Amino acid sequence: MANVPMSVEELKQMAATIRCDIIEMICTAGAGHPGGSLSATDIVTALYFRLMRLDPQNPRWPDRDRFILSKGHACPVWYATLAERGFFDKAHLGTLRQLGSILQGHPDMNKVPGIDMTAGSLGQGLSVGVGMALAGKLQKKDYHVWVVVGDGESQEGAVWEAAMSAAKWKLDNITAILDRNNLQNDWHVDELMPIEPVADKWQAFGWHVVDIDGHDMDAIVPALEAARERKGGPTLILARTIKGKGVSYMENVCEWHGKAPCQEEADQALDEIRRCSCER
Amino acid sequence: MSANLSPYHHVRPEVIPLLKDGKLFSEGQKAPTRAAFAQTVIELGAANPDIVVLDADVSKSIGTNRFGAKFPERHFNFGIAEQNMFAAAAGMATTGLIPFACTYAVFASLRALDMVRNSIHYPNLNVKIAASHSGITPGPDGVTHQGQEDMTIMRSIANSTVIAPADPDTTVLAVKAAAAHAGPVYLSFTRDPVPEVFGPDYPFEIGKAVTVRDGSDVTIIAMRDLTAHALVAAAHLAEAGIEARVIDCPTLKPLDEEIVLQAARETGAIVTAENNVYFGGLGSAVAELLVENHPTPMQRIGVRDTFAESGPYLDLLDKYGLSYGHIETAARKVIARK
Secondary structure, eight states: OOSSOHHHHHHHHHHHHHHHHHHHHHHHHHHOOOOHHHHHHHHHHIIIIIIIIOTSSSTOOSOEEEESSSSGGHHHHHHHHHHHSSOOOOOGGGGGSSTOSSSSSSSOTTTTTOOOOOSSTTTOOHHHHHHHHHHHHHOOOOEEEEEEETTTTTGGHHHHHHHHHHHTTTTTEEEEEEEOOOOOOSBBBBHHHHHOSSSHHHTTTOEEEEEETOHHHHHHHHHHHHHHHOOOOEEEEEEOOOOOTTTTTTTTOGGGGGOOOHHOOOHHHHHHHHHHHHHH | OOOOOBSSSSGGGGGGGGGGHHHHHHHHHOOOOHHHHHHHHHHHHHHHHHOOEEEOOHHHHHHHHHHHHGGGGGEEEEOOOOOHHHHHHHHTTTTTOEEEEEEEEIIIITHHHHHHHIIIIITTOOOEEESBEEEETGGOGGGGGGGGTTTHHHSSSSOOOOOOOHHHHHHHHHHHHHHSSSSSSSEESSSOEEEEOOOOOOOOOTTTOOOEEESSSEEEEEETTTTHHHHHHHOOOHTTOOOOEEEEEEEEEEHHHHHHHHHHHHOOOOOEEEEESSSSHEEEEHHHHHHHHHOOEEEEEESSSSSOSSSSSHHHHHTTOHHHHHHHHHHHHHHTTO
């Protein structure tokens, strides 16, 4: 069982472990989305091993903090994180996308302990988070709602409906983290359908925006902690990330959005991630 | 033989003399079922602090602004953003709240359908979708506001329960039953006033249809605003010596299979009547059941493969083949095929 809350150094090691889990599970499954899982790994690790109020033995604890992976295709990072955090046996990771598995290709809240919301169809998670945050205010609960939104996903108009509403209701119990890896299924976000100036957009929608390196644990932890404490309205953490982070041949390569590595590629990836982790 | 010779069940006594020539529609007491919903959700909200109401800028039309006036902290108007509203309702439901998310049928079943399917029905969350303006009932508004496909669409979604009450009193019962039911429920209401047909003794239960008129020559299975038309058609048929059984089917899904099969066995001819496109809804549900279990001659009343138009409610029903006269003709036709 992980010793939480973790130090920044421990978080870095855990992120490397989770990256290895991601590579192994997608390689075994023969399908999945490694690129966006690896870009979100440091953020999700920091949330689950440092920030969030959770009880892995009681995954539906009403007072828990909530996490929504609105870019649901990146669920390998969520599954690996929940397994490492003790929500379920790590043996499940080898069953990703198989018939009868609890680990669906996109996350199902009724199959996996710790999944707070089903996701997969893009542009819905922030709205769901708004609903949870409104419920928290109404029920006078002090939980915090964390939502990871993809940058390609931000092309969905509903994301902006949700953004508008979180500001209207001054929801300071929700934080969105934009995984700004600049790649989507078909091509580069900024070329396919540009979202810039994205920080200005969120600010114009009434959000407090914090711009960070989404792989620098020394920046991630204080940014998340500050977002949790901030009063008066919602915070958007603009996390500048690299799709495929940690695996040289995947980094910034569009094709690794939704492709599984073969065994040889996986071995190389694991070697790179472990070597990098040991060098710290 | 029972001492009570009336073939009618749960029909208000004052309604029966008005069935002839459709006087029910000109002289009967009428109200839109959306108003009964709006009143009932206030009652529910007073008794249960977990009930919340979500709107998308048509609260004045549906009447849920009155819930907002009474329980402002439990009323959330999302503006013209149905997609956000339905996904937020899902988020609320994960915390134990019971959201009634309200808009027009065309927006609930089409514009926000992805949220309704993926964020509400797939996770089987306890959200009540309150859809007014179902069918071609918002007559004057025209096609963009006429939810003529909602029954078809909602029925096709796994985990769905689909309810379309016939009149104001049964709407009250339906809304209360929906609130007590765990899981998503789609509730469909009329924009236009419909006759107050049934009394408070109507035995509403989710998944149960109700025989509201006895008859052995043919069965008319109707829902929502066409149940009143089915009763008028049956009264006219009776004058010609044809005894039509009328079944009000307020729950499209799950369909009350037993009552349908019994009607098929006992009357040997079925007419379905729905203010919805005539594929995928009530007519299809009944046909699917019968074709596999007890093939029976059938005629379906519903909106044909067309869009309607603006116009007064009753005139629209008439022009698009949904009135009591059409039901009567369909009954004669199906009897001839026995």
